[in-house]
Structures are given as C-alpha cells and as structure tokens.
Amino acid sequence: MALKTFIEAIRETLAEEMRRDESVIVLGEDVGLKGGVFLATDGLYAEFGEDRVIDTPLTESLIVGASIGAAMNGLRPVAEIQFADFIHPAFNQLVSEAARMRYRSNNGFGVPMTVRAPYGGGVHGALYHSQSVEAFFAHVPGLKVVIPSTPYDAAGLLRSSIRDDDPVLFFEHKKMYRSVRGDVPAAGFTVPLGQAAITHPGTQITVIAYGLMAHYALEAADVVAEEGISVEVVDLRTLRPLDKDTVLSSVRKTGKCLVVYEDNRFLGYGAEICSIIAEEAFDYLDGPVTRIAGPDVPGVPYNHVLEDWFMVNPEKIADGIRKLAAY
Amino acid sequence: MALKTFIEAIRETLAEEMRRDESVIVLGEDVGLKGGVFLATDGLYAEFGEDRVIDTPLTESLIVGASIGAAMNGLRPVAEIQFADFIHPAFNQLVSEAARMRYRSNNGFGVPMTVRAPYGGGVHGALYHSQSVEAFFAHVPGLKVVIPSTPYDAAGLLRSSIRDDDPVLFFEHKKMYRSVRGDVPAAGFTVPLGQAAITHPGTQITVIAYGLMAHYALEAADVVAEEGISVEVVDLRTLRPLDKDTVLSSVRKTGKCLVVYEDNRFLGYGAEICSIIAEEAFDYLDGPVTRIAGPDVPGVPYNHVLEDWFMVNPEKIADGIRKLAAY
Amino acid sequence: MAKAEPGAGAGVSDLAASVGLTDEDLLGMYRVIATARAVDERMWVLNRAGRIPFVISGQGHEGAQAAIAWPLKRQFDWIAPFYRSIATCLAFGMQARDILTAQYAKAIDPSSGGRQMPGHYGNVANNLVSLSSPVATQMLHAVGIALAAKIRKTGQVAMTSMGEGSSNQGDVHEGLNFAAIHKLPFILVVENNGYAISVPVSKQLAVADVAARASGYGIPGVVVDGADVLTCYRAARDAVERARAGEGPTLIEAKVIRLTAHSSDDQQTKYRSEEELKALRESDPLPRFRAELQDAGVLTEELEATIAAEVKADIDEATEYAETAADPSPSEAMKWVYAEDWPSEEPPAWGFGGGHGMAGHEGDTSAAKDAV
Amino acid sequence: MAKAEPGAGAGVSDLAASVGLTDEDLLGMYRVIATARAVDERMWVLNRAGRIPFVISGQGHEGAQAAIAWPLKRQFDWIAPFYRSIATCLAFGMQARDILTAQYAKAIDPSSGGRQMPGHYGNVANNLVSLSSPVATQMLHAVGIALAAKIRKTGQVAMTSMGEGSSNQGDVHEGLNFAAIHKLPFILVVENNGYAISVPVSKQLAVADVAARASGYGIPGVVVDGADVLTCYRAARDAVERARAGEGPTLIEAKVIRLTAHSSDDQQTKYRSEEELKALRESDPLPRFRAELQDAGVLTEELEATIAAEVKADIDEATEYAETAADPSPSEAMKWVYAEDWPSEEPPAWGFGGGHGMAGHEGDTSAAKDAV
Numbered sequence A, B: 001m002a003l004k005t006f007i008e009a010i011r012e013t014l015a016e017e018m019r020r021d022e023s024v025i026v027l028g029e030d031v032g033l034k035g036g037v038f039l040a041t042d043g044l045y046a047e048f049g050e051d052r053v054i055d056t057p058l059t060e061s062l063i064v065g066a067s068i069g070a071a072m073n074g075l076r077p078v079a080e081i082q083f084a085d086f087i088h089p090a091f092n093q094l095v096s097e098a099a100r101m102r103y104r105s106n107n108g109f110g111v112p113m114t115v116r117a118p119y120g121g122g123v124h125g126a127l128y129h130s131q132s133v134e135a136f137f138a139h140v141p142g143l144k145v146v147i148p149s150t151p152y153d154a155a156g157l158l159r160s161s162i163r164d165d166d167p168v169l170f171f172e173h174k175k176m177y178r179s180v181r182g183d184v185p186a187a188g189f190t191v192p193l194g195q196a197a198i199t200h201p202g203t204q205i206t207v208i209a210y211g212l213m214a215h216y217a218l219e220a221a222d223v224v225a226e227e228g229i230s231v232e233v234v235d236l237r238t239l240r241p242l243d244k245d246t247v248l249s250s251v252r253k254t255g256k257c258l259v260v261y262e263d264n265r266f267l268g269y270g271a272e273i274c275s276i277i278a279e280e281a282f283d284y285l286d287g288p289v290t291r292i293a294g295p296d297v298p299g300v301p302y303n304h305v306l307e308d309w310f311m312v313n314p315e316k317i318a319d320g321i322r323k324l325a326a327y
Numbered sequence C, D: 001m002a003k004a005e006p007g008a009g010a011g012v013s014d015l016a017a018s019v020g021l022t023d024e025d026l027l028g029m030y031r032v033i034a035t036a037r038a039v040d041e042r043m044w045v046l047n048r049a050g051r052i053p054f055v056i057s058g059q060g061h062e063g064a065q066a067a068i069a070w071p072l073k074r075q076f077d078w079i080a081p082f083y084r085s086i087a088t089c090l091a092f093g094m095q096a097r098d099i100l101t102a103q104y105a106k107a108i109d110p111s112s113g114g115r116q117m118p119g120h121y122g123n124v125a126n127n128l129v130s131l132s133s134p135v136a137t138q139m140l141h142a143v144g145i146a147l148a149a150k151i152r153k154t155g156q157v158a159m160t161s162m163g164e165g166s167s168n169q170g171d172v173h174e175g176l177n178f179a180a181i182h183k184l185p186f187i188l189v190v191e192n193n194g195y196a197i198s199v200p201v202s203k204q205l206a207v208a209d210v211a212a213r214a215s216g217y218g219i220p221g222v223v224v225d226g227a228d229v230l231t232c233y234r235a236a237r238d239a240v241e242r243a244r245a246g247e248g249p250t251l252i253e254a255k256v257i258r259l260t261a262h263s264s265d266d267q268q269t270k271y272r273s274e275e276e277l278k279a280l281r282e283s284d285p286l287p288r289f290r291a292e293l294q295d296a297g298v299l300t301e302e303l304e305a306t307i308a309a310e311v312k313a314d315i316d317e318a319t320e321y322a323e324t325a326a327d328p329s330p331s332e333a334m335k336w337v338y339a340e341d342w343p344s345e346e347p348p349a350w351g352f353g354g355g356h357g358m359a360g361h362e363g364d365t366s367a368a369k370d371a372v
C-alpha cells in the first residue's frame, strides 16, 4: 500500500494498463509532452511514445469519434477531454454512436473505449470549467458512467473501465486531484463497475452521493454524529449501471434519504435516485426523499462569493440531514 | 374556430407570426421549396421568399449557432431540426451557448430563438427517427422546453415561444402531425409558457404526461373510468419552466401519481417530476410515485414487433393505473 | 456474387489491361452493379406492394460504388458505408439476402437483427461498419479505424463514403485534418448527386467541387465521373496504393446521379423538373458500363443474359428468404445494450419493488414486462 | 482611448497616406496596442501578487488585433472576440477599466458582472459578443449576426477571431461554408501563434497556412505578418470593403506570437525551448510598430513618453477602481437565467413544500436559500 493523491492513482493506473496491454492508447489535447493540463498523463509520452500517446488537434468530436473507430479495430483508447465542459461538441458521437453501436449492430460491434474528463466546481473555474455533466450521459442506455471518490477507487475503477468492452465515461472531480489522498495497493487490483460502497455505516438516514460530494457527505455525517444523528453514506461510484440493491437496502433500513449532487438540481442525476427510492422503497420511508443540489443557474459563476453560493458543501448537507432527522 | 390537424396548426402559426413580425425567419434543412420533410413549413417559401425561409446546408450546429447570432442581431429565428434525433450535433451550441448567453452576460444579450423538432416513436422510425430528447434539454437552466399535445396548444404555445425572449425548444410528436385534430381559433391567441393543463379532472390518481403520452393518458383514463377509477390527467405542455403548482396541487388532492413518458425510463424527464412529488407532496401520498416509461435500450428498434414492445401505449398506462389504484 | 462465368472472364482484354485488371474483375464489377440495381428495384416493388415500409436506395451511385470498393481487400480493409451504399456493400462481401433481410427487418438481418431501418447496413464479418442515421458520423469511425491500422501496423486501409450534403458537417473537417496530419491510410469518398434531399448543391456549397477542400488539408482531391466505372476504379486504386504506402489520405469525389426520390417518403417532383429527371438517364452508370464491356468484347449478349438471369434468381430467392424469415423476438430486445446483462437496467417488478405493504407483489416480474 | 494628442496626429504623414489613414489613426492604433500590452502586463503582476487568480493574455497578438479591428465601425459593426482579444476589445470601444473589472470579477464588470472567468470579454454596448470558453463556438454567432445584417439590410459587418488550434473545430467548417454560400458580410480572423496550449502547429494542421482552407469555400484567404500592423490593417480594410459590398466573407490569417505561457496555469518551458522563447521578442509587434511610427515621424520621443504616461495613469486608475469595486451579490445570482423570474426554478422551501405533517415549516424560504 502506498499513499497517493487522486491524480497519482489515475496517472499510475494509466501507465500500468499501457504496460500490461499494448492495445491501450491515450489521446487528447495536450496529453503528450505537457502531460495534460492537470498532469494526469504526465510521463506517458516519454515512456510510450507518440504512437500511443497522441496530442490531438483541438477537436473533441474527432477525439471521441476516432476513438470509437480505433476501438472497433483492435485498440482500447483512453481519450481525455480536457474539461468535462468541453465534451459537448462530442455529444453526438457519444450518444448517437458510442452508446448505440453494440445495440444497433445486434452485438456485431462493441466500443471498448474510456473517456476521461475532469468535472466539477469549487476551483474557481466559472461556468465553463466547473460543470457536472454526468446527468446527460447517465440517461443514455449503452454508456457506462463512473465517478470515483478515492484514489483506491479511481485506480480500481479506471482499470475496470479500460478493460470493459463498452464505452465508459470516467469523470474525475478536479478539486480532488491533489487534495485527496489515500492508500492504493501496488498490484493491479480492480474495483468492479456497477457496485456502490457504504463508506459510513449508520441507521437513521441514508445520504447518497458520489465524487466530491461523497467526501462532503462523510464530513457532514461526522458533524451530525456529534449531535446524535446516525447517517449511512452510500458512495455510488458507478452511476450507470446503478447498484440499485445497495441503495434500496440502505434506505429500507434507515427509512430516510437525502440525495446529494453538485450539478443543477432540476433533472440532475439525483433525480433518478429519488425516483427509484420513491417508487421502490415507498413503504419503508419515514420522511420524504430529499435533495441537496446545485441551484438552477446555467453554470457555476466565477466570483468567489457567487461560487460559494453555488457549491454544495458539508454545512449545507449537514443542515439537510438535521432537517430530515427532525421530520 | 376551425378543425385543424396538429401540423396545420403549426404551419399556420408560423405563417401568421411571419406576417405579423418581419424579424421572424425560418431556417433548416429542406424547409424551403420542399416545405420540410413533414411539410410543417409548406408554403412559407412561396409567401416569404428565400431571405426569410432558408434552406441551410446539412449542418445542425450551424443552424442553431447562426440562429443564436441572428437572434442577437435583431431577428427571431425559428430553426427546424429535421428530426429531434439530429439535434445532437448542435448540443454544444444549445447547452453551452444559447442557454447561457443571458446569464453569462448578466442580461447583456438574450437569444430569442425557437428550435422546432419532430420527436417520438411509434412511426416505424427506428433508433434514429424516434427519439425523445427532452430530458437532455429540460435539465439545462436557461433553455425552455415546450411539448404541446393539441393543435390549440401547438398554435398558442408556438406563438408564445416565437415571441419569447429566451431560447425555446419546441418538440412536436411526429405521430400526432396528421393523426391529431382539434379546434383552433382564427385569431392570434397565445397559450403562455409555463402552465400545465388539467385535461381530465379526477379524484383518485393523478397521471402526468405530455405530448403523445398526454393522449394515451386520456385514453387510459377513459378505460379505467369504466372500472370505477377516477383519474386526473395533467398535461404539462411546458416542461421547463415547470408548472409545479398544478402538479403538486393535483397530487396533493389525489394522493397517488403515475408519471408517463415515452423516453427511456432512467433519468428521463419524468424522474424530475417524481422527485419533486416525492419531496414536496410526501405527506399526501397514499401510494408510491410510479412511472410508466420506455425501456432502457438505446433507441426504438425498427421491426414492428420490437417497436410495439418499446412503446408506451394506453393499455400499459391503464395497467399502471389499475395497479396503483389497488395499492 | 464473384462466381466466375463458365469459360468467360478468364482472359485479359485490352480494356481490362488498361486498368491492370482481368476480365473476371470487370465482370465481377458488372455483376455487383447489376445486382445492386436489381435489388434496389425490387425494394421499390416491395414497398409499393406494401411488403416493406421504407426504401432508400443507391440507384445511379452503383458504378462509382462498385469500382471504388474494388481495390480494397475484403475482410481485411474496412469500409464505413452510408445509406446508399448497396453496391459498396455487395462489392465488399454482403449478399442480396443480407440487403433484403434488412429491408424486412428480420431477426437474421446481419446488419442489425431487424433493429435498424433499412439502409443502415454494416456487419462485422465483412469489416463494414454499422451505420447510424445522423450523417457523417461514420467519417470519424473510419479515421479511427485507419489510426488503429497505423498504430497496429496492420497494413489495412479504411474508406468511408457519404453524400456531398453530408460533407459539410463539422465531423468531416475534423476527420480530414486529423487523417492528414497523421498520414493515415484513409479514403473519403464523396458521392455527389447534386442534392441533399431537396436542397440543390448550389445551396449546399459555394464551390463546384467538394474535392476543392482537399488542398486545405494538404491531401489530394480527385474528381471523377461516377458513371465512368473504370475511371472511378483507377482513382480508388491510386488512393489505396497511396494509403497503403503510408502517404496518407485521399478525397475522391464521384459525380453521380440520384435516379430515384431521396427515399420512399420523398416526392422529388416538388423540387426537380421533369426535364431534369428525364436527362438523368443519360448518366446512368449501368447501361454505360454494359456498353463499355460489350464494346471491349468482355460481355457478350449471351453472358449478359446469363448474368441477368442469375441476378434475378438470386434476388427472387433472397426475397422469398427474407419474406419468410422470423421476426426478432421482444424477449431479446433488452439484449446488447451492454456486453453483459444488467438486471438493474430492467424496470422494477411493478408494484413498487416489494415494499412491506406490498409483500404479495414482490417478484412479480411478468407484470413488469407488460408495464414497459 | 482615442483621445487626440494636443498638436499631434492632425496631419497625414506619408506612412498614413500609404494606407489611406491619418496620423491620428496611426497613433490611435498605437495607443490601443500600448494599452493592451500594459493592461496585460498589469494582469500578470496582479496575479503574481495574489490579487487575481487567473490570467490569459494577448501579448504578441496586439498589433494584428488593433489593426484588424480598426476598419470596423464601432457600435455599428460586430465583433465576436476570443480570450486573447484584449486589443481587439480596446480598439472596439472597451476601456482598461472594463478589462480590469473583469479580472477582478466585480459586479460592475461589463462583460459578465463577475460571473465569467477573466478573458471572456464581450458587451452589448460595443457590439462585442459575449464569449464562452468552448473554443470556436463564436464563429457561428458571428455568421448569424452577418446573416441578420444581410436580411435586415443594415450594412453591418461581423468579424470573429480565434486561434489556429480552434480553427480545426467543426463549427468553423460549417460556418465558412454557410457564409460563403450566402456571401455574408463576415470576416474570420485566425491569429496563428503556432500553439494550441502545448500542441505545436505541426500536430494541429497538415498545411502551412490555415488560410489555405479558404479556397475550399470559394472565398479569399489572406496570410499576413501579425507583427506588421499596417499590413494587417490593409488586409482587414479590404475584407471589410468586400463584405460591405456584398462580395462575401474573407479569411485573414495573422501569423502572431504568444509571448507568454498559455495562461497563468501553464508552464510553457515544458514544451518550448529557451531559444525559441528568446527569439520571440524579435517578432514583437509593439516595438516594431513604435519604430515604424518613429521612422515616419508620426511618433516623437516626447509624444511616446506622453502616451506611455497616460496609459500608465489610465491603468493605475483602472486597477484601483477594479480593486475597490463591489463583489456581485449572491442575492442576484439567480437572476438572468431567463428574461423573467420563475419562482418554480427556486428549490423548494426546505422541509418538503408544506406537507400536512410539516405545516410549521411551510414558507420557511430562508432555510431554502441556505440549503442550496
């Protein structure tokens, strides 16, 4: 075991997978000599050369579209979209193409491609360097969506994603890159896709979160624990396919649920979680399924006062827990 | 009042608005001489000429992006995307640009643009001529999303959309174009955005739907009425901004709610409705908020047997109502 | 398809020699073109008879398609076709049956198992990429395939084709640029038939030739008469050689004609004059290639009749086969969203997932199936 | 900005005459360039001092920017700028204050009221289109503005600018094609500085000049030395004349240099050599234009010193102004999602919207504000 930052876990997993399987390539903007704007691919160019670490032109649709083609002809591309905010030019390739290739060809073709992108706010990135985009893609059958919250999960899930035979969107909260550390085993362990984790067992209220919010949920759980409220935190890890069993079991046990996400509230990812619980755990509910999420404005504003206003934080979550507990 | 088909109501409203306001232009693929592949713009080219009825090249991003620019320089473009399925190349322009222009410029610029697109299945259109895409856009603050279900609403809401100072996505269920008829007044009446309609009052169960599903919900309500189940049907009409009051009032009255949508179930638009009800009407619920929606496959398959399997229909809705009633 | 004629095609006529092929090749191309036309005409007959709901066809494009696919190696190189690519697909390994089972959307349709609309050909056995409807997306798949070929050093070439209208999509720009930078073994074929549904080329482009764009990427752009089969072949052969030699991509623009309406849903007389439609027949590649082969002594009248009869028999058999084949089963409809099955992707067993008030309903999954 | 120097610039030197301008124009351009450079340098100082968190700058691009914006009519024509467009914005009506309030993201920032990152300039008063971050999207806005100008017969011209890296985006292809078909009064300026962040132009393009793409759209493509201010001006003037005369769009590529790292987050020494960075100074447009004006007798040493002092005073004042201006208020943060306010867009009054079990919580909207 070694203590690693979130981004170290990602970088080293990329390198390991490239060593292990020469069909793995990395492509994206500035991923080569520069090593990526967050240095997630630092060193790969030196080790694997320009054939396998490709600095693409500034063209996201090409990055994804060519990855789809390359995946059909024997490679396992790991594409980097520099910021999740810039994935939208590739929306058509992801939604119309990558997601549907296997289904439309009746299992003739698969697209074993991973698309990594840093997402999330609280880093002074304003409207276009702060977005959460998971809701768009988690809605799309055929895509898998992964959002790890620890270096261990980042390594284990990235390995599973790269080895997966279907397109995986792998979103990394950029605020966690250097601020989050954790133990990561040296060996090539995997964390399977589609499994949530209970990161804080509790009895009275289930808090469901992922990414940075999974950390904030833990912080909030600690805060309210001192007030005598026992919270169970579920870190989803994979948003699609969803681990419904873990979610429903927890809520059936606690009877109350708070869903937390950083994205805009309206039709954000948590809306599906709330709906599933409201439908499938109704008889167990001792209070409404509630949400703490970003406000419904078109992006995180830049000025720090406005950014603080936008961002969900441990205090807001703790407040939501208290109110639900008092229900 | 005159009896008109759904598409006649749209076509005539376009013509009226173009007559009324010369800043209104129409652009899109085949909207000119051909009058659109569904003939929604038939006759406009002859009446208004090629300056105001523009056959664009086959480039959706341009259609939307140039409409944004034209809207900023004094026009009110009504863009047609030939099928909602082909809106994805314009996703970046819609989500990054149209939706955020006003917010990011602190009300400096607005984008008074309407984007019309035929959506929906049941017409033997397969994966790429059957999609429901409203969930992607209803998630985005800054966009308005309208889905009318009657010729009257189509005319009144289209007029409001064109006159609105913000970008409106106006989705028309293509199966309704010629199959749905209704009275439409001759005068230039409007139906305001953001108001749902109760199209079938009832007491025991609220069914929430829009577009073609609003018709199927009415059919289902009639069927179960004979069995003694009183259903209130809410036709949302505008998906965003949502008329929460009408939705919540109805559910608080009936105590039970079934949300119906044709799109894929997971994180489809109805998920937000379920979440709002589960949170804001919890104490009034006598049964779980349930959903009848499309299965989670990447598109409506073509073969008629598979298409029937995919599509929500009145029988499936009636079945859902019966089960909820028995709860 | 490539069945050799008894006693025919063994030689090398002057015409064949002039393009470095054998008579067998020329007759093979002819058979592809004739089959493509015949299957296409059959589709319209079936459509009018109410047997199949939708047709989109390649009539007028077949000469360029067969000729341009010819120098590519079957089951080795790759093609990402478009919805008019019937002759391309036939030249690259698909059979009339495969086209017709797709028309009927039967379970056995090798392109999609009846899931996609007709015209969305593609199957893995022939390295023909599965096609979607949004135009020009396949551009980038072919570029990616070429990239993989280069990185894996397989020696493969990837070709894609599309209409001139589609070539204005952003993906084409991004793909040509990338292919050119990396000198990928890639060929873009633009089949310019003068219309994007109803929009004439004058409203699609400000230049006479799409091929004029090639120089902006530093690659060759070639314009060929799509009714001149052997000229198309030559251009493709050169492009394949360049690609295989590591010299990078080529853009080939074939000027073709659209002999039919855009699709069975289109009324082209609304935007094309009678005279224009009549004049089209002069540029039909099929009679022109037939005459060329006859003049060269490669195609005798007898052989022509034999081929025509064989093609007809083939298509009759394929129609019968497709008509009687089984529909796909709804029980399979949830399959292949992902490589594995994910039970959590199924809707809940209706009745609320076994709440304590609903114990009796728990596990009632048959109801769930009905509910969606 | 365009303040006339007492006693200077009234005349028409040979240099000014050679481009059909007055000395006042030349000095005006010089002042824009000098102000842009000075405000830019100030930004870096403020960034290093921890006063502003992020800088993206236009150093090296200013000559081309000022010159190309010059022939456009302020508050009449339109410009859709990009994040390096400080000199463009100054030439088109913005002030040093406007740049600096954006750097500080203050409520009074005319580009976004502190909502956007610095560098995202644009304001309605000057017909400068609000910029987002995803590159090249503004291409289509400018095309649409030009379309509206043509339809409305306003006589306006729309210009947009972007880097050479951005010019590879699909939107650029779609926009150039459309502008060319409709002969729109549109100008695309590509400021080619040889890099897209770390990616050198050799990995972005397979051709030497982005301008080589123009012919593929049937429009003129012009390459100019971006350090040669008056050549840039001439190219822009011709393009504006063409546009205004209804002759359609022009693509102008200015070869410029990026004197700084990509942004304050970038370490350019990782991918650019010391020698390369040193050599850049030779292509700096500011000293070159200064020398040109001095040689022509338009700029005396005294005048230069006056301008320098005025520029410094302007920027000092602007810095002070921006530094002390008020932050935007969170109470305004929900505003301008739409033209009207929609209460339903607010989160529920926390505590569940007034369920009967929660009557006491109903209407507790202050809690709701906290909860988001």
Ligand SMILES: Cc1ncc(C[n+]2csc(CCOP(=O)(O)OP(=O)(O)O)c2C)c(N)n1
Binding pocket: B029, B058, B060, B082, B086, B089, C084, C133, C134, C135, C162, C163, C164, C165, C166, C167, C193, C194, C195, C196, C197, C258, C262
């Ligand atoms: C992205 C997208 N937009 C619109 C359509 C609808 N559509 C199908 S074919 C077509 C015209 C294509 O014209 P062209 O590329 O010239 O090919 P042709 O049909 O003439 O062979 C259009 C507009 C589509 N399939 N995809």
Ligand SMILES: Cc1ncc(C[n+]2csc(CCOP(=O)(O)OP(=O)(O)O)c2C)c(N)n1
Binding pocket: A029, A058, A060, A082, A086, A089, D084, D133, D134, D135, D162, D163, D164, D165, D166, D167, D193, D194, D195, D196, D197, D258, D262
């Ligand atoms: C769609 C998109 N992808 C990626 C980025 C991140 N990014 C910002 S600037 C830039 C490089 C731009 O290069 P170029 O267009 O040459 O302009 P320059 O910065 O060199 O002036 C990149 C990759 C972005 N802003 N938008």
Ligand SMILES: [Mg+2]
Binding pocket: C163, C164, C165, C191, C192, C193, C194, C195, C196, C197
């Ligand atoms: Mg065409």
Ligand SMILES: [Mg+2]
Binding pocket: D163, D164, D165, D191, D192, D193, D194, D195, D196, D197
């Ligand atoms: Mg650059």
